[in-house]
Amino acid sequence: MDRVVYMDHASTTPTDPEVVAVMLPWMSEQFGNPSTMYSLGLRGAKVVQNARESIAHTINADPEEIYFTSGGTEADNWAILGVADAHSKKGRHLITSTIEHHAVLESMEYLEKRGCEITRVPVDGGGLIDPEEVRRALRPDTVLVSIMYANNEIGTIEPIADIGRITREAGVLFHVDAVQAAGKLPLDVEELGVDMLSMSAHKFYGPKGVGLMYLRKRTRVTPLLHGGGQERGRRAGTTNVPGIVGMAKALELADNRMAEDAVREAALRDRLWEGLSAGIEAIHLNGDPVRRLPGNLNVRLDGIEGESMVLMLDMEGICVSSGSACTTGSLEPSHVLLAIGIPAEHAHGSLRATLGRSTTTEDVDHFIKVFPPIVDRLRQMSPIWCENCVCKQRN
Amino acid sequence: MTKDLATNKLPVFDLVRCKQCRICAHFCPKDCIAFNDEGDPYLARPEACTSCRMCEYMCPDWAVSLEAPSEGQPDIEAA
Incomplete structure (x- = not known):
C-alpha cells in the first residue's frame, strides 16, 4: 500500500512548503529572542510586528488587537475564562451552543463548577443556531456569548453576523471560535461584529503550536498566562517567532486562494x-x-x-x-x-x-x-x- | 434544507463592493443568481431562493447581505 x-x-x-520556507531562518540563524535589545533579537521583533500587521489587515483589525497564542484551545480558554473573571462584578452568566468545540465547552464547564451559569443554545437538525435563541438567552448579568463560526465535525456555518448584531445591541461581549473557518471563509471582525476571535495556524496549512486571539480594543480580559510582559503584558511566554511568521504567511496564502x-x-x-x-x-x-x-x-x-x-x-x-x-x-x-x-x-x-x-x-x-x-x-x-x-x- | 432562520429574506448585492468574482453564483444551490451585461450579479429566481446564505458567507468582498424584500420586490413567501 x-x-x-x-x-x-x-x-x-500539511504545512505549506512556502510557509516552511519563511519559517526556517527564524529557527536557525535568526534565533534571537524578540524581547531582547540587541539586533539579533530585534530582527525577530520586527518580523513579528510585520506578521501582526499582515494578519490584522486580512481580518480588518488593528495590529494592536492581535495577540499570539499557542493555538486555538488557548485562545478559546483565554477568551472565556478571561472575560468571566474580568467581568464577574457585572454578572456570571455566559451563553454558548451545544455543538461547540471541547475547548469552549470544557472552559464553560470549568466556570459552571465555580458558580457561573451557562446557557447552551440548541441547534436544528442541520446544526444551525437560530440567532433569536441567543437573543432570548440574554440576561442583564450575561457577560459573554461564545459561538463557533463553522463546526469542526459537520462543517455547519453559523449566522455569526446576525448574532453579532444582537450582542452589540445588548452590549454583551461576543467571542467567535473561528478555528475551522479561518482560511476557508472570509473573516472581517467589523462585518461580523465580534469582540474576540480565535484561530489556529495548523488548520490553514500553517505550523502547529501557534494561533491567535483577536481582541477588540478596550475589551477587558484577565490574562490566562502569567509571566513576562510579552504581547503587551496580556499573554506571557517567549514569542514563537517562526510559528508567528509561518502563520502570517499561511493566512496570506489561504486568503489569496x-x-x-x-x-x-x-x-x-x-x-x-x-x-x-x-x-x-x-x-x-x-x-x-x-x-x-x-x-x-x-x-x-x-x-x-x-x-x-x-x-x-x-x-x-x-x-x-x-x-x-x-x-x-x-x-x-x-x-x-x-x-x-x-x-x-x-x-x-x-x-x-x-x-x-x-x-x-x-x-x-x-x-x-x-x-x-x-x-x-x-x-x-x-x-x-x-x-x-x-x-x-x-x- | 431549512430556511427558517432567514425567512422572508433575500440576497441583496452591493455593486460598489462587488468585484464580479461570481463565487456567490457558484455556491448557490438553486442557481438563483445571474449576471447582467455589465457582469453585475442579480437575483434572477427569487422564488427558488431558500435563504441558505451561502452567497453571503462565501463573498470575499462582503457585498452580499440578506434583507427582507422592500415593497415592490418579490416576497419569498408569496412566490
Whole structure:
C-alpha cells in the first residue's frame, strides 16, 4: 500500500512548503529572542510586528488587537475564562451552543463548577443556531456569548453576523471560535461584529503550536498566562517567532486562494457524496446539506462502528476521522451528532472526510471505489446490521 | 434544507463592493443568481431562493447581505 489519501484536513493540514520556507531562518540563524535589545533579537521583533500587521489587515483589525497564542484551545480558554473573571462584578452568566468545540465547552464547564451559569443554545437538525435563541438567552448579568463560526465535525456555518448584531445591541461581549473557518471563509471582525476571535495556524496549512486571539480594543480580559510582559503584558511566554511568521504567511496564502480552493473542494466533496450515496445503501448525510464548509463531508452508516471504518480505510491508505480528531478514543458518541438529533446508536456509525488543497479527483474516486466493499465486510460481521433492518427505511 | 432562520429574506448585492468574482453564483444551490451585461450579479429566481446564505458567507468582498424584500420586490413567501 503506497498510496496515501489524506482526507482529514479539519483535523490538521500539511504545512505549506512556502510557509516552511519563511519559517526556517527564524529557527536557525535568526534565533534571537524578540524581547531582547540587541539586533539579533530585534530582527525577530520586527518580523513579528510585520506578521501582526499582515494578519490584522486580512481580518480588518488593528495590529494592536492581535495577540499570539499557542493555538486555538488557548485562545478559546483565554477568551472565556478571561472575560468571566474580568467581568464577574457585572454578572456570571455566559451563553454558548451545544455543538461547540471541547475547548469552549470544557472552559464553560470549568466556570459552571465555580458558580457561573451557562446557557447552551440548541441547534436544528442541520446544526444551525437560530440567532433569536441567543437573543432570548440574554440576561442583564450575561457577560459573554461564545459561538463557533463553522463546526469542526459537520462543517455547519453559523449566522455569526446576525448574532453579532444582537450582542452589540445588548452590549454583551461576543467571542467567535473561528478555528475551522479561518482560511476557508472570509473573516472581517467589523462585518461580523465580534469582540474576540480565535484561530489556529495548523488548520490553514500553517505550523502547529501557534494561533491567535483577536481582541477588540478596550475589551477587558484577565490574562490566562502569567509571566513576562510579552504581547503587551496580556499573554506571557517567549514569542514563537517562526510559528508567528509561518502563520502570517499561511493566512496570506489561504486568503489569496480562498475562492479557488472553496470551489474546487466543494465540487470534490459533492462528487464524493454522490459516489458514496450511489454505491452504498443506508448511508446518510450528517448536518446541513448546503450551509457547510466546502470540503466537509460527514456521513453515518447504519449497522457499523465509525472507528472500524476508519481503521479499514487506513489499511487502504485513506485518512479520515470518526467524529473529530480531538475526541478520538472516546467511547462517548459525538456531542455534535447528538445535538442535531441523531440517536447515540447511529451517531457511532459516523465518518468525517474533510478535503483540502491536495485532494484530487483520483483520491475521491479511489475512496468511492474502496469504501463499499469495506462497508459490506463490516456489515457482514456486524451484530446490529440486518438486510431488512427498519433503520434503513429512515432518512 | 431549512430556511427558517432567514425567512422572508433575500440576497441583496452591493455593486460598489462587488468585484464580479461570481463565487456567490457558484455556491448557490438553486442557481438563483445571474449576471447582467455589465457582469453585475442579480437575483434572477427569487422564488427558488431558500435563504441558505451561502452567497453571503462565501463573498470575499462582503457585498452580499440578506434583507427582507422592500415593497415592490418579490416576497419569498408569496412566490
